[in-house]
Amino acid sequence: MFVVDSNVLIYAADFDSPFNARCRALVDDMRRQSGAWFLTWGIGYEFLRVMTHRRVLNAPWTSSDALRFLTVLVGSPAVSMLVPTERHPAVLAETLDVPRASVALIAGHGSRDKVVELDGIDPAEAERRLTAATEAA
Helix, strand or coil: CCECCHHHHHHHHCCCCCCHHHHHHHHHHHHHCCCCEEEEHHHHHHHHHHHCCCCCCCCCCCHHHHHHHHHHHHCCCCEEEECCCCCHHHHHHHHHCCCHHHEEEEECCCCCCCEEEECCCCHHHHHHHHHHHHHHC
């Protein structure tokens, strides 16, 4: 299970990229695999913004072509879109192995970007625990 970074998608789609062949092969393999993988709307929006931007690419795509590429990806059998929910603080508390009361949602209640405050754990320790949980998944 993994989340695909927007740069992998951009390089896979940009034939002028020196990383095109490698990233295109990765994307093709992901589309065929049975194991779960994920995208977020933010990743999709970034892909659309970069692939259609005249100042970023030598040969930018049309909006229709970029959207078609994403539509094919989203139609892959094992892909799902990750979306934030109000469960994020509870899941974060469980992942960090801290009491639920230690995690407070500060901002982003209705948006995809959540800001949390952690009580009783310093940022470096939180990062270490998140990294360990990610590697274990």
